[in-house]
Amino acid sequence: MxxxxxxxxxxxxxxxxxxxxxxxxxxxxxxxxxxxGARRILDDVGFRLKAGELTGLIGSNGAGKTTLLxxxxxxxxxxxxxxxxxxxxxxxxxxxxxxxxxxxxxLPVRARDLVALGIDGQRLGVARPSRxxxxxxxxxxxxxxxxxxxxxxxxxxxxxxxxxxxxxHALISxxxxxxxxxxxxxxxxxxxxxxxxxxxxxxxEQRIAVMISAHEMNALLPVMxxxxxxxxxxxACGRAEDVVRADVLSRLYGHRVEVxxxxxxxxxxxxxxxxxxxTHPHHLDAEEH
Amino acid sequence: MQALLHAIVExxxxxxxxVQTAAALGGVVAVVAGLIGVFTVIRSQAFAxxxxxxxxxxxxxxAYLIGLAxxxxxxxxxxxxxxxxxxxxVQRARGRDVATGVVLGVGFALASLFLYLGxxxxxxxxxxxxILFGSVFTLSASDLPLVMGLGAVALLxxxxxxxxxxxxxxxxxxxxxxxxxxxxxxxxxxxxLAITVALCDLTIGAILSTALLVGPAAAALRLTGRPHRAALxxxxxxxxxxWLGLLLAWDSFYWPPLRHGWPVSFFIVTxxxxxYLAAGAxxxxxxxxx
Numbered sequence: 001m002x003x004x005x006x007x008x009x010x011x012x013x014x015x016x017x018x019x020x021x022x023x024x025x026x027x028x029x030x031x032x033x034x035x036x037g038a039r040r041i042l043d044d045v046g047f048r049l050k051a052g053e054l055t056g057l058i059g060s061n062g063a064g065k066t067t068l069l070x071x072x073x074x075x076x077x078x079x080x081x082x083x084x085x086x087x088x089x090x091x092x093x094x095x096x097x098x099x100x101x102x103x104x105x106x107l108p109v110r111a112r113d114l115v116a117l118g119i120d121g122q123r124l125g126v127a128r129p130s131r132x133x134x135x136x137x138x139x140x141x142x143x144x145x146x147x148x149x150x151x152x153x154x155x156x157x158x159x160x161x162x163x164x165x166x167x168x169h170a171l172i173s174x175x176x177x178x179x180x181x182x183x184x185x186x187x188x189x190x191x192x193x194x195x196x197x198x199x200x201x202x203x204x205e206q207r208i209a210v211m212i213s214a215h216e217m218n219a220l221l222p223v224m225x226x227x228x229x230x231x232x233x234x235x236a237c238g239r240a241e242d243v244v245r246a247d248v249l250s251r252l253y254g255h256r257v258e259v260x261x262x263x264x265x266x267x268x269x270x271x272x273x274x275x276x277x278x279t280h281p282h283h284l285d286a287e288e289h
Numbered sequence: 290m291q292a293l294l295h296a297i298v299e300x301x302x303x304x305x306x307x308v309q310t311a312a313a314l315g316g317v318v319a320v321v322a323g324l325i326g327v328f329t330v331i332r333s334q335a336f337a338x339x340x341x342x343x344x345x346x347x348x349x350x351x352a353y354l355i356g357l358a359x360x361x362x363x364x365x366x367x368x369x370x371x372x373x374x375x376x377x378x379v380q381r382a383r384g385r386d387v388a389t390g391v392v393l394g395v396g397f398a399l400a401s402l403f404l405y406l407g408x409x410x411x412x413x414x415x416x417x418x419x420i421l422f423g424s425v426f427t428l429s430a431s432d433l434p435l436v437m438g439l440g441a442v443a444l445l446x447x448x449x450x451x452x453x454x455x456x457x458x459x460x461x462x463x464x465x466x467x468x469x470x471x472x473x474x475x476x477x478x479x480x481x482l483a484i485t486v487a488l489c490d491l492t493i494g495a496i497l498s499t500a501l502l503v504g505p506a507a508a509a510l511r512l513t514g515r516p517h518r519a520a521l522x523x524x525x526x527x528x529x530x531x532w533l534g535l536l537l538a539w540d541s542f543y544w545p546p547l548r549h550g551w552p553v554s555f556f557i558v559t560x561x562x563x564x565y566l567a568a569g570a571x572x573x574x575x576x577x578x579x
Contacts (some may be wrong), residue, residue, distance in 0.1 A: 096466035106510050107331060108519040109459055122467040124449050126517070153514040154459070169463070226446050248443040 023051030023095045026176045026209040027072065032081035034067055039200040041067045041283040042078070046230050047237040049209040054200050056152045056240070057213040059230030066099065067229065069179050072211075086176055095170030095208075097180040103162070104157035111157065111165045112150045115140055118169035136172065140150055144198060157211065160191030164198070171202065178202070178210045184219050193217045199223075217244070244268070302462045302539050311535055311553075314436055318488045319501065319531040323524030325447060325485040326480060326506035327516075330337075331458045335503045337374060341483055342498040344370045344396030345490035349420035352404035354410075357573050359420060360435060363487035363495070366396045370396055371483035375476050380552060390489040396469040404458070423494025430570075436491070450474050455516055492531075493554040504561035508568035530560040554579040 019249055027049040034042040042064050049055055049211055057247075059065050070076040070085055075095055086093060115137045120127060127133070134187075141150045146164040149157055154165055163183050180199070184192040200223035203210040208216055217227070225241050230238045231252045236243045245247075246259045254270030302308055329338050345363045352362025370392050377388035383449035404420075419427060447454065453474050457464035461471045488497030505527035509519045541551040 008528070075465055094466070098460060098462035098466070099463070101460055103459070104331070104333075107459065108327070108514050108516050109455070110514050113516060114459065117452065117456045117459070119461075121452050122469045123452055126448065126451045131483070151514075166463075278430050 028084045030082050032078045035079045045235040050205045053225040054203045055226040056224040057228045058217045060289040063230040064233045093176045095175035095178040097166045099181040105155040106154040115168045118172040121190045129237045140168045180212045291343040307426050308438045311428045315425045315531040318492045320524045323503045324500040327523050330506045335339050337389045338502050340393035341367050341486040341498040345429045346495035347400035360491050363490040365456045365485035367487040371479045410508040421439050425492045426550045445482040453515035497554050497558050499560040508565040510570040511568040
């Protein structure tokens with residue numbers, strides 16, 4: 001794949017008027033390519049995120065979702081391309097909720113302590129306790145609906161409760177961009193819906209660009225303003241109804257896929273036979289320019 | 290309780306110079322071990338801590354061979370071993386046990402060599418139990434400044450790195466996303482751990498020192514869910530076990546079968562175990578009531 005020449009941008013989707021509510025650009029990726037040895041993990045990915053919008057980063061396991069998030073966080077230098085946060089190079093105004101991790105139930109860290117570490121956990125020394133600090137943590141816990149278990153050890157909380165605490169940890173430093181890596185994995189339907197609604201509300205009310213990675217998009221469909229669909233390291237970007245279409249995704253995957261809509265849900269399945277598109281486009285972009 | 294009263298009645302315990310030195314040295318080491326040990330338990334590095342202390346027997350025995358104070362041997366070999374573990378990959382969850390195991394094996398090989406040489410050429414058979422099982426009563430007051438200095442270095446490292454270390458211990462990913470240099474912080478902690486282990490080697494012996502490092506911390510973690518409270522509580526439990534252990538050891542001079550005293554390290558480690566079990570019972574009681 002890597003011996004192919006760099007092709008020009010292919011507009012897979014006709015341009016549409018931008019909704020007036022969208023805010024300023026918070027994150028811009030242009031031509032981001034990540035190569036590890038001979039493998040190309042991300043291939044010329046470019047898109048923009050705007051304040052107040054919720055974006056789904058959709059793709060199957062191994063599609064490059066976590067790599068893309070690591071690039072945005074500045075933990076991984078792209079081989080080519082640029083990442084711009086708030087007009088500057090990757091700064092510290094990115095909140096991050098990592099993929100579900102197992103916390104030791106005996107860990108002596110309360111929900112409250114973990115949120116406080118979100119204020120200044122990277123600083124040296126011990127935090128000086130103050131009423132202002134305590135109240136700020138309490139307000140944040142209240143805002144994500146975590147006040148009831150603020151004094152419980154984080155390792156003993158349920159998956160949905162831990163997500164709320166981690167979201168509070170990420171939000172308390174007032175980021176302009178919030179990234180969440182598979183926050184809905186391992187959550188039951190009810191908790192997943194509650195977390196998604198919380199994130200949508202946060203995006204709207206606090207004018208933050210929120211990006212949620214998921215291998216399954218249905219839980220995000222009702223609230224997603226925009227989708228970045230990853231397959232084999234390539235991305236198709238735009239509104240969900242413009243990207244999640246048989247023709248766009250078939251070109252992205254390089255073989256025939258069908259998009260089935262039933263009962264308000266979307267299913268992407270491999271199509272009949274192996275009649276792949278002859279063009280095999282190198283890049284796909286549904287982003288308005 | 291009876292033992293305590295008995296000792297208070299007998300003026301010998303508090304007046305004895307060896308006891309005072311042991312109480313001071315043992316006390317300093319106990320507090321450092323408790324505070325540092327909480328992070329050892331949180332970071333699941335108890336095995337690494339244990340390996341560092343076992344390797345300490347190689348340091349103690351080699352120091353004896355070349356005529357140095359054992360503490361220098363303990364510190365030197367612990368720090369070297371910690372550096373080796375770091376190189377092999379003790380901070381990666383998957384490489385952790387392998388890195389520790391490899392270094393532990395080499396350490397034991399060296400220990401067996403040095404102990405053998407010591408026995409053969411220096412007739413050091415009396416020193417070996419001291420290196421392996423410690424004897425806080427045999428320490429000299431002149432060790433105190435060095436022990437306090439080393440303890441201060443370990444505490445300073447952990448206090449300076451407190452927030453990033455705690456965050457990295459909860460989740461390396463969360464810490465890295467905030468710009469914490471996770472590996473550097475982990476390496477610095479490993480250094481503090483190596484120093485602490487060396488101090489424990491000195492007071493309760495290379496074989497038993499993990500008990501003092503991990504036991505009070507594990508007991509404290511059962512009792513409180515707050516990080517700094519856990520650290521202070523662990524230091525308190527560790528100090529109480531050490532001092533009570535000294536007292537019992539002093540008293541055991543009149544105990545059967547030998548009427549020659551039982552080893553003090555035995556008492557300290559047993560008390561640590563009792564504290565751990567008691568903390569478990571207390572924690573279970575709390576959950577039932579709650």
